[in-house]
Amino acid sequence: MIREFDSLIKRLNKRYFFDYFVVFLIAFSLFAWLNSSATLPEPDSFYHAKISIFLSKGIVLDSLPWLQQTDLATNFVDHHFLYHLLLVPFITLFNPLVGVKLATVIFSSLLIITVYWLFKKFEIKYSFYFALALMAIYPWLFRMSIVKASAVFLILLFLAFYYLAHQKWLSLFIASFLSVWLYGGWPLLLALVIIYTFFNWLLERIRQEDSIWYKIKYVLSFKGKTFSWKGLIVAASGLLTGLILNPYFPQNLNFYWQQIVKIALVNYQYLIGVGGEWYPYDFIKLVTDAPLAMALLLIGVLVATLTYRKLSIYSWTWGSLTLIFLLMTLKSMRYIDFFVPFVVIFAAFCLSDYLKKLSRLHLKIMFNFALQGVFIILSFVLLAGFILNVPKDMIKAKAGMDKGFALDYFKEAALWLKDNTAKGEIVFHADWDDFPFLFYYNSHNLYLTGLDPTFMYEHNQPKYWEYVKITKGEQKQNLKEVIKESFGASYVFVDRDHYQFDRLLKNSVDFMRVYQDNEASIYQVID
Secondary structure, eight states: HHHHHHHHHHHHHHHHEEEEEHHHHHHHHHHHTTTOEEEEETTHHHHHHHHHHHTTTTTTOOOTTTTSGGGTTOOOOOOHHHHHHHHHHHHSSSSSHHHHHHHHHHHHHHHHHHHHHHHHHHTTTTHHHHHHHHOHHHHHHHHSSSSSSSSHHHHHHHHHHHOOOOOOOOHHHHHHHHHHHHHHTHHHHHHHHHHHHHHHHHHHHSSOOOHHHHHHHHHHHSSSSSOOOHHHHHHHHHHHHHHHHHHTTHHHHHHHHHHIIIIIIIIOTTTSSSOOOSOOOOOHHHHOHHHHHOOOHHHHHHHHSSGGGOOOOOHHHHHHHHHHHHHHHHHOOHHHHHHHHHHHHHHHHHHHHHHHHHTTTTOHHHHHHHHHHHHHHHHHHHHHHHHHHHHHHHHHHHHHTTTTTEEETTOOOOHHHHHSSSSOOOOEEEEGGHHHHHHHHHOSSBBBBSSSHHHHHOOOOOOOOOOOHHHOOOOSSSSSIIIISSSSSSEEEEEEOHHHHHHHTTTOOEEEEEOOOSSSEEEEEEO
């Protein structure tokens, strides 16, 4: 009976791609459930929806005057341009905020399908279970349920890896080109190609002879197979073309320096109050939040250590990227987006390499006895952890999504400003992350800062610290003069988190409260 059922499934898979349908159905159901609440987990979701609304009207923004105290006011680069284009059908057919949620569900589900497809193409053992493992890691589930370009970029990245490994140069060029238009993390694609190309060259050389001395001498010499630059040249050409044939060229070059180097790599987390995702992920917390990912990392490293001579170039490539992004995740939490899928792919390739070799050796157990014993123990630990923790992790991810911002967050206050102030009137708002909500519901007014505090800090450091001092309620003298003259604002928007600032304004004769609800207050500067 079991054999017949197995045979039926294989026939269905071969003829109707039944397994792909099952994986997609599981992924779609999971991400739809996570996004079923009337909330969005982070402010940037509102920004993405608003930019897509502009694009749906044929408006390509090259300035963001709504951010008066940043360089973006006159020189804006939409580094998610392609992502925002992909959102346009969804925000057109549905309420924009519902549309971006649906798009996120579909993009994340397609990412899972892409990973499963990749495993099948490389004949990974137990592909289905590794795909399931990817959907069972709480912090990554939560991150992939946020309205971000990460899922679509990862799809392109995995396709680029397949094209590189199979020398499909035109497809690699196109994937590289599109990645620049899609996501500011496009240098990761170049890093993948560099690492793959390096190991392709290195492994071919060190496996020429058994003698260690010969290997060292051979690696250091210029003999043997020449270094293959083709993949690197194709990918770099695609990226360069994407940078130049770009709606924002050449100002995008300076923007990427600020976005990639100053924000993503250098990161001013110890200097200014950046977004929460840019702060370190404590190692113990990472282990407790993602035990399955860390168990897979342990298994992958163990296999790689004990069978390093037999590892494929794919295992070396993804192992290198996994370790790099483990360190980057410990520096900034947002890199969990990449660390988790990388570690699953790394473990999948490592275990598959080992199992394929084991199969060809007809189970020569004596040589691998210790390793197999460890595998059995770890497998039971992994299975037990999966059964016990996965439901909790999914509920945890759902709770995180439900605690997000209501779809009408700050809506009434933003609409009051729109209806009661002159067009282009500058509003002094108490926090940089208030901007996406206000911008979504009210592009009638102008604001000060948003998207990332680094943009304001880089634009004018003294003004940035002046702004911080005011919003913390530390500036008690000449408050009216500073807000009115230095920042050019006649209205002040204060959310409930800035109660000290709100109290100062409420008790000042220079400000009059003109609006209040349970989310925010608005004050007018009295002339």
